[in-house]
Amino acid sequence: xxxxxxxxxxxxxxxxxxxxxxxxxxxxxxxxxxxxxxxxxxxxxxxxxxxxxxxxxxxxxxxxxxxxxxxxxxxxxxxxxxxxxxxxxxxxxxxxxxxxxxxxxxxxxxxxxxxxxxxxxxxxxxxxxxxxxxxxxxxxxxxxxxxxxxxxxxxxxxxxxxxxxxxxxxxxxxxxxxxxxxxxxxxxxxxxxxxxxxxxxxxxxxxxxxxxxxxxxxxxxxxxxxxxxxxxxxxxxxxxxxxxxxxxxxxxxxxxxxxxxxxxxxxxxxxxxxxxxxxxxxxxxxxxxxxxxx
Numbered sequence: 001x002x003x004x005x006x007x008x009x010x011x012x013x014x015x016x017x018x019x020x021x022x023x024x025x026x027x028x029x030x031x032x033x034x035x036x037x038x039x040x041x042x043x044x045x046x047x048x049x050x051x052x053x054x055x056x057x058x059x060x061x062x063x064x065x066x067x068x069x070x071x072x073x074x075x076x077x078x079x080x081x082x083x084x085x086x087x088x089x090x091x092x093x094x095x096x097x098x099x100x101x102x103x104x105x106x107x108x109x110x111x112x113x114x115x116x117x118x119x120x121x122x123x124x125x126x127x128x129x130x131x132x133x134x135x136x137x138x139x140x141x142x143x144x145x146x147x148x149x150x151x152x153x154x155x156x157x158x159x160x161x162x163x164x165x166x167x168x169x170x171x172x173x174x175x176x177x178x179x180x181x182x183x184x185x186x187x188x189x190x191x192x193x194x195x196x197x198x199x200x201x202x203x204x205x206x207x208x209x210x211x212x213x214x215x216x217x218x219x220x221x222x223x224x225x226x227x228x229x230x231x232x233x234x235x236x237x238x239x240x241x242x243x244x245x246x247x248x249x250x251x252x253x254x255x256x257x258x259x260x261x262x263x264x265x266x267x268x269x270x271x272x273x274x275x276x277x278x279x280x281x282x283x284x285x286x287x288x289x290x291x292x293x294x
Contacts, residue, residue, distance in 0.1 A: 191216060
């Protein structure tokens, strides 16, 4: 004949009280009153026929029986929590955290991400936009897109986008002050991001002279320069991939087809073990195809 089990509420009250050695803290955890916890523990002692606590002034101490019982119950409750977490986790959509720069997120990734969500609607994708280097473990990041030379020790790095830098300008501003040759840039404000030297490199590449590259607003990232160009505040030098939407809509125009190539590019970066996760593998395949225009 099986021994009947005490009520689960009483067992929970005892386990929480024994863990905290405090009725007040146990009551707070269980969202009940201290009186309710004390009553449940006393009923459990009566059911078992043993004393589980020594009740000293302002102090609870487990008896020998109470300590043995608590040790077993604690393992049992831990197993129940783990089993519940495992079950619910299987029913939750896998979470994929992608880290990238704010510019890449706003100009390239976000406008395309709905395509990924439609193709793989079982993945909960989260975008972490930051310019700082990613610590994949402490930041909880699965995969990152970074702008640089692609050398990241201990990580896999794949060149993703390396299109050339070209000037872009608000279409209305270009009609008002035509840009027929690079020399016409002297009549416009040049917009810079943190790579201020890029404008000088581009002008040298196309043989343009007499254009002052020491004046003009500097933005902390390309997104600021692009937004200023959209607003008609000047001409920005950016990667074509970051303004494909604006060019297609006719908001911006690229008056000069000549671009300059640099060693810098956007890279897909991740720990080698990241591809063990199906969600990361699916995202990698999708973004590589997007970068190639598929």
